[in-house]
Amino acid sequence: MYLDNAATTFPKPDCVCDAVDRSMRFGAAAAGRGNHQGTYDADRIVTECRRYLAKLLGVPSPSQVVFTLNCTDSLNTVFRGFLNHGDRVLASCLDHNSVLRPLQAMKEQPGIIVDMIDFDPVSGLIDIDMFARELQKQPVRLVVLTHASNVTGRIQPVRELSLLAQAAGAAVLLDAAQTAGHIAVQMHDWQIDFLAAAGHKGLLGPLGTGVLCIRKGLENQLQPLRFGGTGTASESLEQPNEMPYRYESGNLNLPGIAGLHAATDWILKQSLPELHTAAHQRTQRLLHGLSEIPNIQLLTPFTDEITGIVSFNLAFQDCREVALILDQSFDIQCRAGFHCAPLAHQTLGTFERGGSVRLSPGVFTSDEHIQQAIEAVTAIAEHC
Structure with missing residues (x-):
């Protein structure tokens, strides 16, 4: 995925x-x-x-x-x-x-x-x-x-x-x-x-x-x-x-x-508005689904004014390790680290942690993909 x-x-x-x-x-x-x-x-x-x-x-x-x-x-x-x-x-x-x-x-x-x-x-x-x-x-x-x-x-x-x-x-x-x-x-x-x-x-x-x-x-x-x-x-x-x-x-x-x-x-x-609406709904579903996981720190704010990006960290877990587990155990490809934006991570307080995990759905991401991603991060958090 x-x-x-x-x-x-x-x-x-x-x-x-x-x-x-x-x-x-x-x-x-x-x-x-x-x-x-x-x-x-x-x-x-x-x-x-x-x-x-x-x-x-x-x-x-x-x-x-x-x-x-x-x-x-x-x-x-x-x-x-x-x-x-x-x-x-x-x-x-x-x-x-x-x-x-x-x-x-x-x-x-x-x-x-x-x-x-x-x-x-x-x-x-x-x-x-x-x-x-x-x-x-x-x-x-x-x-x-x-x-x-x-x-x-x-x-x-x-x-x-x-x-x-x-x-x-x-x-x-x-x-x-x-x-x-x-x-x-x-x-x-x-x-x-x-x-x-x-x-x-x-x-x-x-x-x-x-x-x-x-x-x-x-x-x-x-x-x-x-x-x-x-x-x-x-x-x-x-x-x-x-x-x-x-x-x-x-x-x-x-x-x-x-x-x-x-x-x-x-x-x-x-139609760009239609593509945006569908992608936005999936991003919001991902954001709110992840927010229910204990010990998660969300960097993406709860607002309609976001693109298809949800970044987070799990307590006591290195972001790169989380991304590696998502890839190797759940076949979910994402990115972890500073995302080439080190000053943003300094302001967000995540620089010392090595950045964050970033999930970014696209126009071909399905609702099933979103649910699988939420379940995968939940499973990792439960074993931290």
Whole structure:
């Protein structure tokens, strides 16, 4: 039983696997590079996938959707291309190492300033008063917002935070790794400047696919992370300014994008609200079922504003050992540890324990799976 969907979703819809296979077997052409039928077919897949992603993420134009290697690549593109010496960044203790490590490295070179906002360990919410105060202390170049924690699953009030940041003159980068494809995301309405997402999580695409959405006009302020051939303006030695090709040097991962194309088409046809409602009900059932187990510490708050993540610890039991027992004795695959979010575990008080166990249902998780997981954790707790 697979309950590690916060890491990467599995299984994928059959149409995704079929699209990747078809691209590998019959789609040899490179998108944007040629004038034959194969390149036209590749261009169609890429163009349609941009359109589907724009619709799912609330992006006004498909030309604002850039394909990247993964969400980490998207985040690094913004950090390296937008920030300069002396720029101040506001991040939070909810952030993943995909945010924390690049910023840590950039504190030394080129020399940026990074200030951290904490969150309430009970509600899981960013301290908005602290956030507002930090915005007023000194100018902020970039605010990084984690849409939902990959430890607690708590969804943040992104629109409210974004409007505060914009009023203070800061640009906003939204890390939607845990929400894109799971819940409605509205880049334009929430006044988000940059949106980073993984293609292989809630968007149900293959590994090796990522998305960076850039607000129109900001391409003049964001330098590319990589330079090279784009299939456009090939007569010039200068990197083109045209979106989205400015940020897509080198051949695109066409098999991956073909899979993401099929995945996003599938999500739109199934209806995102309906998929979310069903997944949310299973997550709530898991959360409330686990809450009845004696000596359990739940890190996921009791609220409707969570994604498909339930994290916990059992008293007197190492989280990695619990995950190992779930795997070897109950055939339940999950994740234990820090989940690449060490500061979140410090705030939650679980750092010294080595983190927590995380169960993350997906769109193909059944009610029977949820019940089996509750019974398995109950059995482990009874033998602690």
